[in-house]
Amino acid sequence: xxxxDALRSGPDTGRTSSTARETDRxxxxxxxxxxxxxxxxxxxxxxxxxxxAAHISRPGLYFLFSSKEALFRAAVTQALERDIxxxxxxxxxxxxxxxxxxxxxxxxxxxxxIGPLTRDVTEVIEANPDLLGDTAETAPRRFEELLTEAIAxxxxxxxAPALARTMISASIGLKHQAPSREFYRERMTTAxxxxxx
Numbered sequence: 001x002x003x004x005d006a007l008r009s010g011p012d013t014g015r016t017s018s019t020a021r022e023t024d025r026x027x028x029x030x031x032x033x034x035x036x037x038x039x040x041x042x043x044x045x046x047x048x049x050x051x052x053a054a055h056i057s058r059p060g061l062y063f064l065f066s067s068k069e070a071l072f073r074a075a076v077t078q079a080l081e082r083d084i085x086x087x088x089x090x091x092x093x094x095x096x097x098x099x100x101x102x103x104x105x106x107x108x109x110x111x112x113x114i115g116p117l118t119r120d121v122t123e124v125i126e127a128n129p130d131l132l133g134d135t136a137e138t139a140p141r142r143f144e145e146l147l148t149e150a151i152a153x154x155x156x157x158x159x160a161p162a163l164a165r166t167m168i169s170a171s172i173g174l175k176h177q178a179p180s181r182e183f184y185r186e187r188m189t190t191a192x193x194x195x196x197x
Contacts, residue, residue, distance in 0.1 A: 025056075026064060027078065028054060029050075029054040029056060029061065029064060030071075030074055030075040030078045030079075031075075031078075032050060032053040032054035032055075033050045033053070033054065033071050033072070033074075033075040034075040034076065034078075034079055034121060035053065035121075036049050036050045036053045037050075037072060037075065037121075037124050038121040038123075038124050041124055041127070042068075042072060042124055042127065042128050042131070045068070046068075047061055047062065047068055047071070050071065069131055072128065072131055073131060073132055073133065073135070076125055076132055076135065077132075077135050079121070080135060080139040081139075083108055083109055083112075083139070083143075084139060084142055084143065084146075086108040087105045087108050087109055087143060087146055088146060090104040090105045090108055091105050091146055091147075091149075091150045098150065098151070098153075098154050098196065099189075099192045099193055099196050101150065102147065102150065102151070102167065102192045102196070103185060103188050103189050103192050105146070105147065105150075106167070106171050106188050106192075107181070107184070107185055107188070109143055109171075110171050110172075110174075110175045110184070111175075111181050111184045111185055111188070112181065113175070114175060114178050114180065114181045114183075114184050115180070115181060143168075144164055144165065144168060147164040147167065147168070148160045148161050148164040151163050151164055151196075154196070155196070163195055163196070166195060167188075167191060167192060167195060170187075170188065170191040171188060171191075174187050174188060174191075
């Protein structure tokens with residue numbers, strides 16, 4: 001006899017929860033991999049070290065990713081896709097003033113990578129662009145497009161690209177100077193306010 005819960009959940013529930021667990025596992029492995037790459041650098045990171053950090057067997061890691069290069073690319077791609085999604089959400093929030101949304105977008109894109117270990121994440125990504133393929137170019141381009149679209153709604157289409165690029169330049173400079181995420185946010189707030197007058 002079938003239980004009422006089984007009837008309500010439908011026939012695909014077992015497969016769906018299994019797929020969700022696999023996705024969660026893959027996400028956790030990629031997060032652990034990015035942290036490990038940041039800590040030791042790409043060259044010194046071994047698949048064994050990533051497997052230990054991710055609490056997975058080495059054969060299990062090779063089952064998910066055929067090589068260290070594929071693992072690195074997937075880990076960075078996941079991080080960049082997550083960043084872009086967060087930026088899209090922040091900029092779409094029409095309840096907040098545009099300057100506040102812009103600062104929050106920069107904080108999601110760059111500010112969260114300020115600090116001892118997080119700075120290492122940026123450095124390992126920037127040091128290995130050849131391993132990333134198109135991702136190294138498409139994610140920053142998408143970030144600039146999102147900023148430009150948000151700014152254009154207020155400042156007009158003609159000035160929006162220059163404003164977006166200038167803000168990005170300010171962010172890059174601040175990211176390399178900032179001793180803390182709070183410092184970065186304060187200075188980015190000033191830059192955005194000056195540019196959006």
